Amino acid sequence: MASKVLRTFGKFQHATCLEKGPAALLPESYKKFYREWKLTTPTAVHYTPEDGRWKRNEVTGEVSPVQNIPIPVFFPKESDDQLWGGEGVVQGFQQRSHLSRRVPHFWIPMLKRSVVYSEVLDKYISVVVTDRALRLINAHYGFDHYILKTPACDLQSLLAVSLKRKILQDLQNGCPSYAERPDKQKDVLDQYKKYLDAYTPEEIEWYGYSLAQAVSKFKVQQEKEKEESTVPFKQIFRAQLIEKLKAASLDESNNQMKELEEGNSATSWLSKINPFSKKQET
Template identity: 50%
Template sequence: MNKYTYAVKGHNNLLLRFEKPTRFSEGIASRLPEAYMKFWNEWKVQEPSPVHYIPEPGKWKRNPETGEVHPVQNTPIPLIYPKESYFGLWGGEGVIKGFQKRHRLRKRVPHYWFPTLYRNVIYSEILNKRMSTIVTHRTMQLIHKNYGLDHYILKTSACDLQSKLAMKLKRKMLLSLLKKDLYPDDEVKREEVYNTYKHYLENYSEEEIDWYGLTFFEAIDKQTRLEEAEKERNTVPLKTVYRSELIQKLQEAGIEAVNVALDEYEGKGSVRKSSWISKLNPFSSRKQDS
């Protein structure tokens, strides 16, 4: 009986409850480190802050006209994030899909509400760069509220940033602070900027910063390269394996000249001499010292 079969003793016709498989259940994705899983939960699992509605406090509310008590339902408005939003800073805003009744005698029709977008230049003090990108009015309000782009990016969670550009900027900022390679030509400015933003490093380890801001496919590619590099480091050349096996067989056969030849080949003697064991090595030099 496999995990998709129905019954357990005493529970007829009840489907067993098993954990739903995800993209991280098998394959190389299942070997991704906890550092990346922490970022993924912050990006995809954590509930983002409300942007297009104001949540009501408490669990119950009373209708002021009828006096009836109803439960508070803070249902998030479903948003659409087009690919253009990944390359700008929208401040968590998205496209709202709904219906609009344009005439009282006609049926409602589908309608999309888009945020107001415009191009602006933003400045990063940590990276010491100015960038021209697409922003919204809410983005600029958040930047001014947090006293600069760097504070806004470093303070905001990935689920609220949404933008891939914002997450790449956050990763570069954290790496610059970690390596302390900002302002290489100005030591005074480097110390000043580092002391201003260094407290953001307390929330991340070095490994978490290295994996932060990567998309799923970028993380898979990084993990693949790490595993291939580890495999190359642990791989022993076949010539070394075959040579060791041959020497072991000769030693087991009781050939005493093997140890002497090994000493000569490895250069343990005062003068390196030509021997029959060196002739077995196809990579050895043909010309031996006399």
């Protein structure tokens, strides 16, 4: 199994890019994905790791320690838009004849353009792949199973993890691509919905973004929340003015009612003592 890489110097652990700068404010859901993507040791592709701590030479009987030292692999920028299946560019030296000196050499994966089909998205995707990526897709019995089962550190490319987020979101929303075919929609959900158990809705939302994309997304969300929580002064003053007008209107109506009541009582009292007023006939 893949193990987390510890960036340490002596007894002190170095702070990663997630613990300083704007990335430190990102939600834990994204940090979990980034650790899986960039800070986890991927599956060995360019060498075969040996088990155990010691090994014995079958010819000489000499015992030596097992040293599984990963081969440095370089992933160019173009690989983020392709599916290399964990392969990368290996830099080393090559001795082309026993009489010549060794010279620098780059081993580059064999690339080809192919078409893969996503059953969840119901789309054909034209993409540059390697033979190993095609073998892995066939070994997992489909592109969706390969993408959903493989951890981000082995998918490696930004295109692959972005497709994984899109597939998970479509599964979460009930496969809208099959909205007009309910029977097919049910079959696809029954086949792939088990992959949703490993993620929360927030983890799916933040899955598959680069660090720069995640920081931009977080800033947009913060600005949106700030706009929603901040009420403009004109709205506050308008509400206060309306309340004052309502209160003034209510006081004015109360005063008018009071004056009317006082006027009616005074009229009735004067009518009793006025001898010239007409009396109602009984």
